[in-house]
Amino acid sequence: MSAETEDRGIVSIHERRRPAVRRTITVTEVGLLGFLVVIGLGPLLWLAKAAITPTRDTLREPMALWPHGLDFQNLATAWNHEHLDRYFLNTLAVAGGSWASQLLVATTAGYALSVLRPRYGKIITGMVLGTMLVPAVVLLVPLYLTALDVPVLHISLINSFWAVWLPAAASPFNVILVKRFFDNLPREVFEAAMVDGAGPFRLFWSIVLPMSRPILGVVSVFAVVAAWKDFLWPLLVLPDPDKQPLSVRLPVLADLIQLDVLLAALFVSTLIPVVLFLVFQRFFLRGAGLSGAVKG
């Protein structure tokens, strides 16, 4: 996009030169920024303040800035005494495993359906597309019973991270996204590699995967964010508190612990994803745009 067209929005460059328009735009922008700061940042700033405020002050004067001093002890108590560290590690385990299983299934299936193209591939693609019509939450009960007694193996996955990792892999969205990306890779490169003697496995590992970094980044962000946010499913399949991720444990802690320690715990749980977002902003926003924009 050239600089000229990039500057062209609804308001033209010519219109921007008019003093009245410029004044209005400045006022609107300042107002917009103020609104976004209050709405987007406000609650988080309040949480940061409350995390280091004694319970009594937060309850009596929630909007006052430390009338009786600061209390940094809350953060340490939340992290060590309430075992936030363990639940945090559980969240990492849930997210990491879901990420690995989703990436494995999406790339191998995408490769088979897009590049190897077996004759029955269209049927399988159709069956994957079909599951997109079935909202995941509606499968809650049968999926829970499946985790309770896995067909063929007859083992229970309850209280095992596999109960979260494996169902996460069955994401039709990922498979279709990766397949469409592979569809658009140049076939000439594959042919050339095969002329040089590369087999299907070599082609997958050394040619297709290295060419797919952008889509793998998007799928990765989707996978980690979804695992981080998930609440209902881990609540059902991980009843053992020692296995539960932060999202499941926090509502229980809310009823058990001091308010100041709880708010400190909420603050710590928010800080990590917010920092990740600020670092990897581009990937987050690209993924967010994808869910509504054209998938192709």
Added chain:
Amino acid sequence: MSVIDRPTSPAPTVVRREGRGRRVRGNRLAAVIFLLPMLIAFGVFSWYPIARSLVMSVQQTNLVSPAQFVGLDNYTYVLQDPDLWTAVRNTGYFAGLALLFGYPVPLVLAVLMSEVRRWRGIFTALAYLPVVVPPVVAVLLWKFFYDGGPAGVFNTVLGWAGLGPYAWLNSSSLAMPSLVLEATWAAAGGTVIIYLAALTAVPPELYDAAEVDGASIWQKVWHVTLPQLRGVLLVTLILQLIGTAQVFLEPYLFTGGGPSNATLTVLLLIYNYAFGSSLSGDFGAATAASVMLAVVLAVLSALYFRLTRSWSQS
């Protein structure tokens, strides 16, 4: 595939002519091996549960006694449960309020933000920040904000303007709007990003042409920008309806469905059927309700799917 079928080393010209339709030379075994992880994952955790939910909805199952075929009894039971209709009404109310609060706000924000020339990244980051907050944290935080006493956070702020105090979550008329307000705050940023992407795709020539016809800024927004966003507006509408029909986290954590069932939603009801009682869950009723919800949502999903697909093909 036998060697006779195809040349062993195809000339580049042949490859180019055959283009995307061409299969990679490889044995069938490789395809099966590569499909295996997906077949296992989907077979066990998607196709099998889908089939099972249809079967279970016509069975009486509670894991204690063996499953019995009961015909449409589960459906009749659920349809005659007065709580279902309360839940349907509440879910509809939630969806309606969410449209009222949550549909215009991201659009207005995105249109204004798309005109920002300096530090647009800061605007985008601020708008998206609530989406990054883990949903459970957001609900627990807002639950504290909604404290009904005069020293609650919202009541303190509104008190400066001489309003309140309001009971928020404890009031059967304010509870649902409170839930929707938090859900809107948590989700609006994602929709803003979708609209921003769509706004950059509006061809600038259209604005140029409108200006030649003497259109004012407002007329350009109304006659160029909004019509150009028609498709994406429809998609976000469907996505939002699909999302709100499955709302669970907010009523479960904020109110548990109360006060007096004012925030009982369909998914919360399904959860209560299956897992709410400490004795044994009524899995038949839960799956029957799930299947009915699935049928409604499948219509919306099919619509969403058709829309996005026809775009990517054109």
